[in-house]
Amino acid sequence: MQVEKTIQKFMADLASNLPAPGGGGVAAISGALGAGLVAMVCHLTIGKKGYEQSWADLKVSLAESDKLRQRLLELVDEDAQAFTRVLEAFKMPKENPGEQEKRAAAIQSAYRIAADVPFDIASQCCQVLKLAFPLVDQANVNAISDIGVAAYTAYAGVESAIMNVNINLPSIKDEEYVKLRTLQLEKILTEAADLRDQISQQVNKKLGR
Amino acid sequence: MQVEKTIQKFMADLASNLPAPGGGGVAAISGALGAGLVAMVCHLTIGKKGYEQSWADLKVSLAESDKLRQRLLELVDEDAQAFTRVLEAFKMPKENPGEQEKRAAAIQSAYRIAADVPFDIASQCCQVLKLAFPLVDQANVNAISDIGVAAYTAYAGVESAIMNVNINLPSIKDEEYVKLRTLQLEKILTEAADLRDQISQQVNKKLGR
Numbered sequence: 001m002q003v004e005k006t007i008q009k010f011m012a013d014l015a016s017n018l019p020a021p022g023g024g025g026v027a028a029i030s031g032a033l034g035a036g037l038v039a040m041v042c043h044l045t046i047g048k049k050g051y052e053q054s055w056a057d058l059k060v061s062l063a064e065s066d067k068l069r070q071r072l073l074e075l076v077d078e079d080a081q082a083f084t085r086v087l088e089a090f091k092m093p094k095e096n097p098g099e100q101e102k103r104a105a106a107i108q109s110a111y112r113i114a115a116d117v118p119f120d121i122a123s124q125c126c127q128v129l130k131l132a133f134p135l136v137d138q139a140n141v142n143a144i145s146d147i148g149v150a151a152y153t154a155y156a157g158v159e160s161a162i163m164n165v166n167i168n169l170p171s172i173k174d175e176e177y178v179k180l181r182t183l184q185l186e187k188i189l190t191e192a193a194d195l196r197d198q199i200s201q202q203v204n205k206k207l208g209r
Numbered sequence: 210m211q212v213e214k215t216i217q218k219f220m221a222d223l224a225s226n227l228p229a230p231g232g233g234g235v236a237a238i239s240g241a242l243g244a245g246l247v248a249m250v251c252h253l254t255i256g257k258k259g260y261e262q263s264w265a266d267l268k269v270s271l272a273e274s275d276k277l278r279q280r281l282l283e284l285v286d287e288d289a290q291a292f293t294r295v296l297e298a299f300k301m302p303k304e305n306p307g308e309q310e311k312r313a314a315a316i317q318s319a320y321r322i323a324a325d326v327p328f329d330i331a332s333q334c335c336q337v338l339k340l341a342f343p344l345v346d347q348a349n350v351n352a353i354s355d356i357g358v359a360a361y362t363a364y365a366g367v368e369s370a371i372m373n374v375n376i377n378l379p380s381i382k383d384e385e386y387v388k389l390r391t392l393q394l395e396k397i398l399t400e401a402a403d404l405r406d407q408i409s410q411q412v413n414k415k416l417g418r
Contacts, residue, residue, distance in 0.1 A: 011242070015252075163361075208379065
């Protein structure tokens with residue numbers, strides 16, 4: 001499992017010519033980092049005097065961010081598996097029409113998973129931004145910069161994941177699927193960009209910038 | 210050392226109320242992920258037929274990206290130490306004027322390091338973007354989305370690191386230092402945003418978007 005590697009080792013494998021981890025895994029890691037920071041900010045606020053009104057809400061945010069982090073870490077491995085599956089489908093025999101048909105179907109199915117996984121990563125990263133947004137007003141002001149970092153990092157996860165869907169879409173022949181995913185991604189990107197900008201502006205304002 | 214932890218453990222510690230890792234460490238990880246992807250793209254191009262003209266340049270980029278990745282991983286720990294140093298300075302005794310003076314000086318010195326470390330992270334992340342930029346034209350076109358992800362992720366590192374400098378600057382009394390850092394950061398952010406946008410546009414163009 002990728003996430004059982006040390007950071008040092010994961011980074012070395014990323015920097016090598018190994019098939020995984022790659023850009024999709026990086027997108028999921030970015031989302032998990034954002035979710036981790038959201039959880040940290042919740043911990044630094046729950047129980048802190050002066051923030052009593054936020055405690056109940058932030059307990060919910062904490063539980064949700066823990067779930068998102070775990071899910072995004074699973075997606076690091078799912079992305080690695082999806083890429084391997086594409087490579088394996090291409091290696092299938094293609095000696096006769098029967099084999100060719102089977103191989104073509106396996107390739108289509110593998111590409112679809114290779115698009116679905118980063119699509120899921122993009123959605124989850126956008127959820128991290130949604131969770132971070134209300135914290136700007138609710139959380140311990142000493143942790144305000146961490147909310148900003150969470151937003152920047154999760155947004156990079158959204159953009160990166162979308163790029164990984166987009167590189168696979170041209171190989172998918174199901175036009176309805178491609179059209180649907182394209183529309184869904186536009187919506188996710190617009191929402192994520194809006195949340196990112198609002199969080200960034202409000203955090204910078206609180207930092208006096 | 211933070212980078213000797215598994216990703217799972219690093220993320221769990223990030224998501225806890227431990228003093229480190231925090232936003233500065235996340236910024237450095239983002240930069241290291243970007244540098245790792247740049248190295249990966251170099252590996253996927255060096256030796257690949259059709260890209261002979263890029264091989265020599267990309268060997269240089271590979272060596273530089275490996276150095277940047279290692280440096281950014283060191284900065285994850287340096288950021289954790291800098292934060293601890295601030296906390297320790299505040300715990301120093303302040304019973305008499307002598308102690309108070311010593312403590313105030315230690316706090317100033319600690320804040321300066323806590324601003325210098327993320328400043329260094331921002332600079333290094335910007336170097337990753339500079340390294341990624343020429344790859345758009347030079348690298349294996351199959352790895353084009355990874356260059357885009359490298360740019361998005363390293364740029365999040367720049368923004369995140371800058372936010373971590375900015376949260377410490379108001380505590381620093383040396384006005385010349387604060388002025389200098391503010392100007393330097395503006396320059397880094399402008400350069401990084403420009404590189405990010407250019408890389409993103411060109412990658413999306415090559416992806417037919």
